[in-house]
Amino acid sequence: MNGSEAKERIDALKQELEQYNYEYHTLDQPSVSDYEYDKKMRELIDLEEEFPEHQTPDSPSQRVGGAPLEAFEKVQHIIPMLSLGNAFDDQELRDFDRRVRNGTNEDVNYVCELKIDGLAVSLRYEDGLFVRGATRGDGTTGEDITKNLKTIRNIPLRLKKPETLEVRGEAYMPKRSFMALNEAREANEDEPFANPRNAAAGSLRQLDPKIAAKRNLDIFLYGVGQWEDDPADSHSERLEKLKELGLKTNPEWKKCNNIDEVIDYVHSWVERRADLDYEIDGIVIKVDRLDQQETLGFTAKSPRWATAYKFPAEEAVTHLRDIELSV
Ligand code: NAD
Secondary structure, eight states: OOHHHHHHHHHHHHHHHHHHHIIIIISSOOSSOHHHHHHHHHHHHHHHHHOGGGOOTTSGGGOOSOOOOTTSOEEEOSSOOOOOEEEOSHHHHHHHHHHHHHHHSSOOOEEEEEEEOSEEEEEEEETTEEEEEEEOTTSSEEEBOHHHHTTOTTSOSBOSSOOOEEEEEEEEOOHHHHHHHHHHHHHTTOOOOSSHHHHHHHHHTOSOHHHHHHTOOEEEEEEEEEETTOOOSBHHHHHHHHHHTTOOOOTTOEEESSHHHHHHHHHHHHHHGGGSSSOEEEEEEEESBHHHHHHHOBOSSSBTTEEEEEOOOHHHHHHHHHHHHHO
16 A cells, blocks of 8 residues: 555545544444444554654544533643553554563563443542542543432442542443333334443433432442542552542452463453453453553553453354354
8 A cells, every 4th residue: 555545545534433433432223233344443553553754643553532512611630531452362462462571571471351331431539528529521521410420329428438539430321221221212212222332331421310219220440540649559459449438449460470371360251251241342451560550651642551451353253152062
């Protein structure tokens, strides 16, 4: 491919991905699968790497999420809420590990967590009191959805200690609630939601909190934006501390001593994920020590100390299972 052909393809991909982002992040109504989206994004990133003269700061490869809805008050994130880099196979996980070890010049431990397929939110507590909840939005500016978040029973309105912190997590709709909601919508001749992720996002971005209250949403907290007097030296310690404060963390996380253990953990969830009562679309792998995270830092779009292993599309797993059963 020559330079002008590359530019033409890059422009076409940018336009297509912007449209998908708008449908997914702003309208909560995707028209293509995540797999298809991820494939096109990867093609764009590869082309931009090969032809850096055609990479622009407004490219979807450089941006997080979508624009916040006008109807909500805006919240400026003091620490940006970023996206995550992706790995699609074992080799890409090993490449991530190599980059991390080159960047720190040390051995590293990782924490693996389930990648909950919901809506990223930030909760601010002041002296232990829940004062504000926001969406990620475009990473810098989110939507104030405090009233809707207050309808989620697992979000404590007061922590067990008078801490001041901004904690981050994923609000989601359990599979059972999603099925019941869509059945009711179909009976009512309303358009069903495409998946639990879009149903959760659509519910939390309603102006009337009574609607969110009826949708049986839940939450897992997995990280910290800011913490006055942060008591932890590692991510795993932070997860323990969040739990002690009464915040709901996911119990399935695991500390791994090396990338082989990470890969075993990832593989163990490919099929087991069907047994969960909520959807996950991958595994998030994070460098455990906070000082090492700091050394590695961030790109414009994501931390260098974490990545998301994305599961193959559900149909591909089912197909593999069918093949295994038939031999
Ligand atoms: P992402 O979903 O790949 O990863 C980042 C997000 O993971 C975080 O913001 C957080 O919300 C979430 N997350 C869940 N569990 C987590 C955990 N334990 N620790 C940390 N983070 C956790 O990236 P993104 O920027 O939110 O969205 C991009 C993805 O969304 C695409 O890769 C694609 O799968 C999907 N998408 C699909 C379409 C479509 O049209 N189908 C369009 C746009 C985006």
